[in-house]
Amino acid sequence: MGKEIFKLSRVPGQAVTDDQLLTDLRRVAGELGKATVGQKEYRRLGTYDDSTVSTRFGSWNKALKVAGLEVANEVNLSDALLFENLLQLWIYYGRQPRRRxxxxxxxxISQSPYQRRFGAWSAALSAFVEFANALNDDGASSGPIATIHPMRRTPRDPSLRLRFRVLQRDRFSCRSCGASPATTPQVQLHVDHILAWSLGGETTLDNLQTLCATCNLGKGALPG
Known part of the structure; x- marks a missing residue:
């Protein structure tokens, strides 16, 4: 087909619905091939004024969240959230993630929060690895342990650092079938108790293993 001759423009002063604003945000994100949209990008590609979007939803970030898009420049993200995102990338790629x-x-989470918090990508990775490797000999978190049961030493859910240690040991692959997100992106990995927690198993490095979602659901509470 030839180049479009006519293009419909919005009449100035015409009322705009929330759905129209959100749909346009998603359209721009699609054109950019990204899961988020910056205000400068929207000024360049959007149909409406970015100030209208911000005012309607309370802020630009709130508009992105309502649209189901990611917040790229959210400030004051905790280290836990930044490290959790790094862990998900490490699992997905089966290796140290790259900045891009x-x-x-x-x-x-985009590059900006890591740059603001750590100053450089290499420093962010170093901080994550230092955090993830800060374990006692038994694999328990070096922080205080919540009291769940008088006979237990550990909580049911492994900490982020312990999950990383287990996944790293198991090469980010299912110990039962070998599946890995690095080769099959739809694979989801779980950190599972070998002896079920409900049967008295502790949340320690030697009692945890990496299983894909399929193998973990098939295992149930059976040991091994």
Missing amino acids: ELSLPPST
């Missing part, structure tokens, strides 16, 4: 991969799924 922060702009691609499954990352939900």
Whole structure:
């Protein structure tokens, strides 16, 4: 087909619905091939004024969230959230993630928060690895342990650092079938108790293993 001759423009002063604003945000994100949209990008490609979007939803970030898009420049993100995102990338790629991969799924946080918090990508990775490797000999978190049961030493859910240690040991692959997100992106990995927690198993490095979602659901509470 030839180049479009006519293009419909919005009449100035015409009322705009929330759905129209959100749909346009998603359209721009699609054109950019990204899961988020910056205000400068929207000024260049959007149909409406970015100030209208911000005012309607309370802020630009709130508008992105309502549209189902990611917040790229959210400030004051906790270290836990930043490290959790790094862990998901490490699982997905089966290796140390690269800075450019922060702009691609499954990352939900862009480069900027890491730059603000740590000053450099290498420093962010170093901080994450230092945090993840800060374990006692039995694999329990070096922080205080919540009291769940008088006979237990550990909580049911492994900490982020312990999950990383287990996944790293198991090469980010299912110990039962070998599946890995690095080769099959739809694979989801779980950190599972070998002896079920409900049967008295502790949340320690030697009692945890990496299983894909399929193998984990098939295992149930059976040991091994």
